[in-house]
Amino acid sequence: MRPWPGVLQAFADRLPVSDRTPPLSLREGNTPLVPSVSITRDLPEVELYFKWEGANPTGSFKDRGMVVAVAKAAEAGARAVVCASTGNTAASAAAYAARAGLRCLVVLPEGSVATGKLAQARMHGAVVASVPCSFDQALQLVREASERLHIALVNSLNPYRLEGQKTAAFEILDQLGKPPEAVVLPVGNAGNITAYWRGFSEALPPRHRPRMWGVQAEGAAPIVVGRPVEHPQTVASAIRIGKPASWEGAVRAASESGGRIFAVSDEEILHAQARLAREEGLFVEPASAASVAGLLRLAREGVGIRGAVVAVLTGHGLKDPATAERTPQPVRVEPTVEALASLL
Numbered sequence: 155m156r157p158w159p160g161v162l163q164a165f166a167d168r169l170p171v172s173d174r175t176p177p178l179s180l181r182e183g184n185t186p187l188v189p190s191v192s193i194t195r196d197l198p199e200v201e202l203y204f205k206w207e208g209a210n211p212t213g214s215f216k217d218r219g220m221v222v223a224v225a226k227a228a229e230a231g232a233r234a235v236v237c238a239s240t241g242n243t244a245a246s247a248a249a250y251a252a253r254a255g256l257r258c259l260v261v262l263p264e265g266s267v268a269t270g271k272l273a274q275a276r277m278h279g280a281v282v283a284s285v286p287c288s289f290d291q292a293l294q295l296v297r298e299a300s301e302r303l304h305i306a307l308v309n310s311l312n313p314y315r316l317e318g319q320k321t322a323a324f325e326i327l328d329q330l331g332k333p334p335e336a337v338v339l340p341v342g343n344a345g346n347i348t349a350y351w352r353g354f355s356e357a358l359p360p361r362h363r364p365r366m367w368g369v370q371a372e373g374a375a376p377i378v379v380g381r382p383v384e385h386p387q388t389v390a391s392a393i394r395i396g397k398p399a400s401w402e403g404a405v406r407a408a409s410e411s412g413g414r415i416f417a418v419s420d421e422e423i424l425h426a427q428a429r430l431a432r433e434e435g436l437f438v439e440p441a442s443a444a445s446v447a448g449l450l451r452l453a454r455e456g457v458g459i460r461g462a463v464v465a466v467l468t469g470h471g472l473k474d475p476a477t478a479e480r481t482p483q484p485v486r487v488e489p490t491v492e493a494l495a496s497l498l
């Protein structure tokens with residue numbers, strides 16, 4: 155078996171890269187498509203799979219697009235990159251900038267970023283700015299900063315990001331050996347659903363393309379309510395976004411595919427997260443569990459779902475260890491076998 159080269163090389167013929175693009179790689183992509191063993195039983199006519207994007211080098215799907223954006227920035231002679239982030243984009247930008255020898259500035263909404271993601275950005279040597287504003291305001295700030303300071307913007311407004319992210323769709327087709335009936339994924343800034351739809355549209359004729367179901371959190375569901383949300387609230391901090399940059403892309407993906415964008419409650423998200431961890435062995439962060447929460451909601455509403463369905467699990471649970479606080483605390487016992495036996 156040949157080693158996996160990473161997204162840039164594996165998909166070179168379908169990405170805007172050339173001989174002049176630096177061969178940046180952390181061997182991102184090629185993430186497992188894991189069949190469901192338990193949750194699938196709630197969906198009798200469905201063959202459920204999880205696209206486990208937490209297996210990427212920095213623990214989220216962002217690496218697919220970031221490798222392209224940072225390589226193109228280096229190719230263009232940039233010395234620094236900048237992004238606003240709810241955490242995962244920052245962790246990924248910091249890692250790829252470190253590898254490419256570029257400086258990295260990340261702008262984070264104060265108090266809203268999970269501990270693991272912040273630790274990643276700091277360890278990779280990014281300059282971390284914590285600003286007392288929302289993600290949406292932080293994004294506006296870095297747009298202006300990138301223009302005035304001449305540094306490369308690596309948010310998903312950067313077209314190379316979505317180009318890289320579309321490769322997940324190619325992998326799903328390859329791994330499944332057929333197009334899925336539907337793909338369900340969380341929606342925050344709405345880049346990922348836009349990228350998946352682009353990938354499927356490039357790879358498949360219209361009638362074979364999957365339905366795209368995008369899931370927002372109820373307290374941060376601007377696309378569902380049809381207007382920006384000024385103070386978005388949800389336990390899923392990664393998708394606490396009130397004015398998605400790729401709003402139109404998400405709406406188009408849902409409408410052209412015969413899918414929809416809808417919302418689930420925080421309770422449903424946490425319930426799905428716990429089930430993924432306890433029944434499937436997959437520890438995802440809360441935002442990622444929105445996809446499964448959405449699927450279970452559709453099933454309860456009696457939306458006819460059958461055939462192969464892929465739920466995208468966008469990020470690793472270790473990024474947000476605070477969610478484990480809701481589970482039983484470790485029990486303090488004496489170091490004896492009898493004491494252990496009494497626990498079982």
Ligand code: F0G
Nearest residue numbers: 239240242243342343344345346468469
């Ligand atoms: N899941 C996770 C784990 C995320 O980090 C994000 C977005 C999404 C889903 C939503 O994807 O924005 O393309 O609709 N995180 C961004 C960030 C906003 O800054 O890390 P989207």
